[in-house]
Amino acid sequence: MRAPKLHRRLFVNGLFRAGIYGLAFGALLPLFLILFDVFRKGLPVIDWNFLVSMPRATGETGGGIANAIVGSLMLIGLAAAMAVPLGVAAGVYLSEARKSRLAYFTRLAVDVLQGMPSVVIGIIAYLWLVRVMGKFTALSGGLALGLMMLPLVVRGTEEVLKLVPAHIKEASLALGVPHYRTVLRVIIPCGLPGIISAVLLGVSRIAGETAPLLFTAFGNRFLEFSPLKPVGSLPLTIFTYAMSPYQDLQAQAWGASVVLIVLVLATNIISRVVITRWKIQF
Amino acid sequence: MVTTAMPQPVRPVRREQQAPAANPPAAPLPETAHVRTDNFSVYYHDHPAVNRVTLTIPAGKVTAIIGPSGCGKSTLLRAINRMNDFVPGARAEGQLWYCGQDVYGPNCDPVELRRRIGMVFQKPNPFPKSIFRNVAWAPKINGYRGDLEELVERSLRQAALWDEVKDKLDRSALALSGGQQQRLCIARAIAMQPDVLLMDEPCSALDPIATAHIEDLIDQLKTQYTVVLVTHNMQQAGRVSDRTAFMYLGELVEVDATDIIFTRPNNPRTQDYITGRFG
Numbered sequence: 001m002r003a004p005k006l007h008r009r010l011f012v013n014g015l016f017r018a019g020i021y022g023l024a025f026g027a028l029l030p031l032f033l034i035l036f037d038v039f040r041k042g043l044p045v046i047d048w049n050f051l052v053s054m055p056r057a058t059g060e061t062g063g064g065i066a067n068a069i070v071g072s073l074m075l076i077g078l079a080a081a082m083a084v085p086l087g088v089a090a091g092v093y094l095s096e097a098r099k100s101r102l103a104y105f106t107r108l109a110v111d112v113l114q115g116m117p118s119v120v121i122g123i124i125a126y127l128w129l130v131r132v133m134g135k136f137t138a139l140s141g142g143l144a145l146g147l148m149m150l151p152l153v154v155r156g157t158e159e160v161l162k163l164v165p166a167h168i169k170e171a172s173l174a175l176g177v178p179h180y181r182t183v184l185r186v187i188i189p190c191g192l193p194g195i196i197s198a199v200l201l202g203v204s205r206i207a208g209e210t211a212p213l214l215f216t217a218f219g220n221r222f223l224e225f226s227p228l229k230p231v232g233s234l235p236l237t238i239f240t241y242a243m244s245p246y247q248d249l250q251a252q253a254w255g256a257s258v259v260l261i262v263l264v265l266a267t268n269i270i271s272r273v274v275i276t277r278w279k280i281q282f
Numbered sequence: 283m284v285t286t287a288m289p290q291p292v293r294p295v296r297r298e299q300q301a302p303a304a305n306p307p308a309a310p311l312p313e314t315a316h317v318r319t320d321n322f323s324v325y326y327h328d329h330p331a332v333n334r335v336t337l338t339i340p341a342g343k344v345t346a347i348i349g350p351s352g353c354g355k356s357t358l359l360r361a362i363n364r365m366n367d368f369v370p371g372a373r374a375e376g377q378l379w380y381c382g383q384d385v386y387g388p389n390c391d392p393v394e395l396r397r398r399i400g401m402v403f404q405k406p407n408p409f410p411k412s413i414f415r416n417v418a419w420a421p422k423i424n425g426y427r428g429d430l431e432e433l434v435e436r437s438l439r440q441a442a443l444w445d446e447v448k449d450k451l452d453r454s455a456l457a458l459s460g461g462q463q464q465r466l467c468i469a470r471a472i473a474m475q476p477d478v479l480l481m482d483e484p485c486s487a488l489d490p491i492a493t494a495h496i497e498d499l500i501d502q503l504k505t506q507y508t509v510v511l512v513t514h515n516m517q518q519a520g521r522v523s524d525r526t527a528f529m530y531l532g533e534l535v536e537v538d539a540t541d542i543i544f545t546r547p548n549n550p551r552t553q554d555y556i557t558g559r560f561g
Contacts, residue, residue, distance in 0.1 A: 099370045167407040171467070174365060175420035175474055176397030185423065186409075 038257050045255030055221050061248045065256050067223050071138065071231035072263075075217055076203055078142025078227060083149035084199055091157025091195075092183060098162075106154075114151035121147050122212030130216060136230040141217025145209060149202040156198025157191070164190040193274050200271035204264040210235035234260040316341035316478060316508045317362055322376035323532075324357050324366060331357040333532035334376065339525075341477075344500060344509040346523035346540065348516055350560070354532040355512045356404075359480050361385075362510065363399040364392040380478070397424065399478040400471030400507075405487050406463035408455035408470070413438075413447050416455045416466055417473045424474070433473055440506075441469035442499050461492025468499065478508045486514060497522050516556065520544050528552045 049064055056063035090106060097103045125144035130136055164187050172182040188195070213219075218230040219240065234256050241253035317339040324332040332354040339345045347355040357366065364385060366372040378385040385395060408416050417434045426433065434451070438444040443465040447458070455466055464484055471479060481500070485493040500509055500522045513519050519526050520540060527537040528547075536549045547553050554560055 167403060167405060168409060170365065170368075170403065171407045171409065171470075172420070173368065174363065174396055174401040174403075175470065176393055176395075177420055177423055178393045181423060190410075
C-alpha cells in the first residue's frame with residue numbers, strides 16, 4: 001500500500017531536484033560562455049608589452065593600452081574620492097536617523113539616482129564641468145562615475161551599519177560617550193569591512209561604464225596623468241577598437257576586455273575576502 | 283570637556299550645599315532622595331508605557347522595580363539616564379529629578395547625565411575588545427587623566443572579577459562566560475565612577491550560580507552606589523533590595539520597604555502579584 005506512493009514521491013523529488021540543478025546551471029552558463037569567449041580571444045593578445053606600451057599610429061601593428069589602464073585607474077580614483085566621503089556620510093545618516101522625514105527623502109533620491117541612465121549622468125557631467133571648463137577632462141569623467149557610484153556606497157553603508165548590533169551602540173551611549181563619538185568610534189569601525197566591500201562593489205560597477213565617459217573623459221591616445229586633461233579608459237578603448245576596421249585593433253579590444261574583466265573580478269573577490277575575513281574589532 | 287549646568291558629582295549627603303541656580307526643584311528634595319520622579323510619564327507615540335509615576339529612589343540603597351512583563355519598569359529605568367532618547371516616538375512628560383537637576387529640563391546634558399548614571403543591560407553586552415579595553419575604553423575617550431591600569435584593576439576588583447581575569451586582560455571579552463561578561467559590564471559601568479547604577483534585569487540571561495554572584499555583588503555595590511534594579515524575579519527583589527516598587531500597566535501601584543511589600547503590602551494588587559495569582 002505505501003510502497004507505490006513512496007516511489008512516486010521519490011520520483012517527483014528526483015524530478016524537481018534535476019529541474020532545480022538544471023536551471024541553476026542554466027543561470028551560470030551565460031557567465032561561463034562569456035568568460036570563455038573573452039579569454040579565448042583576448043588572452044593571446046596579452047603580454048607584458050601590451051600592458052605597458054602605448055598605442056601605435058593607425059595602421060601600424062602592435063602597441064598596447066597603457067594609456068587606457070592608467071586612465072581607468074585615475075577615473076576610478078577620482079570617482080571614489082568624490083563618492084566615498086559623501087556616500088559614507090549619507091549612509092551613516094540614514095542608518096542613524098532611520099525614521100526621519102529627511103532620511104525618507106534622501107533614500108528616495110538615492111534610489112532615483114541609482115536608476116538614472118548612465119548616459120544621462122554623462123550629459124549632466126558634460127553640462128556641469130565640460131561646458132564650464134571648456135574642455136574634456138578626467139575630472140568630469142570622475143564626476144560622472146562618482147555620481148553612478150554614490151548610490152551604491154550610500155545604500156551599502158546604510159545596510160551594513162544597520163547590522164551593527166544595537167546593544168553595542170547602547171553600551172557606548174550608556175557610558176556617556178556622545179552620539180557622534182559612538183558613531184565614529186564604535187559603529188563605523190564595526191561596519192568598516194562592510195563599508196569597504198560596498199566601496200569595492202561600487203568600483204567594480206563603474207569600472208566598465210562607457211557611456212558617461214564619451215563626452216567627459218573623452219579618450220586620449222597618449223599617457224596622461226593630469227586630471228585636467230582628457231584621459232583614455234579601458235571601456236572607451238574597447239568601444240573604439242572594436243568598431244575599427246583593423247583586425248589588429250579588434251584583437252586588442254578583446255585583450256582590453258580581458259584586462260577590464262580581471263580588474264572587476266579582482267575587486268569583487270577582494271571585497272568578498274574582506275567581508276569574510278575581517279572580524280568585528282575596533 | 284563638557285560645559286553644562288549639571289552639578290558636580292556629589293555624594294547625596296552634601297547635596298544641600300549646592301543647589302543648582304539655573305533650575306531649582308519645584309519641591310524640596312527629601313534628604314536621602316537621589317532620583318525622584320514626579321507625575322512622570324513616558325509615551326511611545328500615544329501609548330503611555332509609564333503613567334504618572336511618582337517615585338523616590340533613596341541614595342545608597344537598592345531599589346527594586348518589579349512587575350509583570352510590559353508594565354513599564356524597563357521604560358522607567360531607561361528614562362532615568364535618558365536612554366529612551368534613542369527610541370523613535372518615545373516622549374517624556376512630568377518631572378524626573380536627579381540630584382536636584384531636572385533630567386528632562388533644558389539645562390540637562392544627557393551625555394553628562396549618562397556618565398553619572400551607569401547602566402547594566404539585560405543581556406551582557408561587552409565590546410568586541412579585550413577585557414582591559416572594555417573597562418578602559420570609555421574613561422579614556424571621555425578624557426580620564428589618571429592611571430588607566432589602576433582604574434581597570436579597581437573596577438574589576440569592585441565587580442568581583444579581578445581574580446578570574448587578572449592574567450588574561452588582553453584576551454577578548456567575548457571569550458568569558460555569560461556571568462563573567464555581565465560582571466565585566468558592571469566593571470565597565472563602575473569605571474566611569476557613576477553614583478547611580480541602573481540594572482535592567484541583569485541576571486535574566488544567567489544561570490543560578492552566576493546570578494548568585496551578581497546578587498552578592500549588588501549587595502556590596504550599594505555601599506558606594508545607589509542601585510536601581512529592574513527584575514522579573516520576585517525572589518531576587520526580596521533577596522537584594524531595600525525598597526521595592528511594584529508597577530502594573532505603567533502605573534506605580536505601591537512602593538515601600540522590601541520586607542513590607544513582601545509580607546504585608548497595602549494594595550491588594552500587590553498582594554495578588556506577590557502571591558503569584560497573576561503576572
